[in-house]
Amino acid sequence: MEKVKEIIKYFSAKLEHRFLSNADFYQLFSLSRQVSAGGRVVEIGAGAGCSIITMGIGSQAMNKNIELITIDPFVWTRQLPPHTIYKELGRDVKKEDILARFRENIAHWGLEVILLQETSVSGCRKIGDESVDLLFIDGNHQYHAVKWDILNYRPKVKKGGIFCDHDYQKCHPGVRKVVDEAFDENIFRVLGASSIWVEK
Numbered sequence: 001m002e003k004v005k006e007i008i009k010y011f012s013a014k015l016e017h018r019f020l021s022n023a024d025f026y027q028l029f030s031l032s033r034q035v036s037a038g039g040r041v042v043e044i045g046a047g048a049g050c051s052i053i054t055m056g057i058g059s060q061a062m063n064k065n066i067e068l069i070t071i072d073p074f075v076w077t078r079q080l081p082p083h084t085i086y087k088e089l090g091r092d093v094k095k096e097d098i099l100a101r102f103r104e105n106i107a108h109w110g111l112e113v114i115l116l117q118e119t120s121v122s123g124c125r126k127i128g129d130e131s132v133d134l135l136f137i138d139g140n141h142q143y144h145a146v147k148w149d150i151l152n153y154r155p156k157v158k159k160g161g162i163f164c165d166h167d168y169q170k171c172h173p174g175v176r177k178v179v180d181e182a183f184d185e186n187i188f189r190v191l192g193a194s195s196i197w198v199e200k
């Protein structure tokens, strides 16, 4: 777990706001340790790279032969205004800044990450069914978008793979609503003190 401390320290110094809490970093790292050699990790929502780097370092700790893919358009539209996505970073933040930070952070940690620079909707066609060992959703946090991502990316996960999502918390009512609906069927559980939920 020394590596997680190092990752947290790095991002705490680097970013005005980390999108992951300490508990999130630890939980994500533990989940990614379960990915076996030859496996594949896919993320929706790269941001500045905290989560894909954590999953990359965790999953590749024993074996480098693990494919890392993250999907993010790095584009803001009327449906995805910057102030709802990056409000914590300041209203004048530009998409190029985040993309540059992402690249810089990936390079710092020496990881090879495939960036699909598009939305989860179009990126979905590029990920085969039952081809993913660990899938983490952290893209558009609005209710219908989260639901779309869950329904369309769940089939991408291999049998016995891990399907999880970020931000089960009050400040993301869309995520909570989707998960609470799913909880009726006892499908998901939230991990410890984190805001990560995972399929049981």
Ligand SMILES: C[S@@+](CC[C@H](N)C(=O)[O-])C[C@H]1O[C@@H](n2cnc3c(N)ncnc32)[C@H](O)[C@@H]1O
Residues within 6 Å of the ligand: 019, 020, 044, 045, 046, 047, 048, 049, 050, 051, 052, 071, 072, 073, 074, 075, 080, 085, 118, 119, 120, 121, 138, 139, 140, 145
């Ligand atoms: C909360 S940030 C992700 C933080 C990142 N996981 C981290 O740990 O640093 C959400 C990201 O999702 C991206 N995003 C928004 N809508 C998306 C969509 N439909 N498909 C893929 N990414 C999306 C945004 O551009 C933004 O970078």
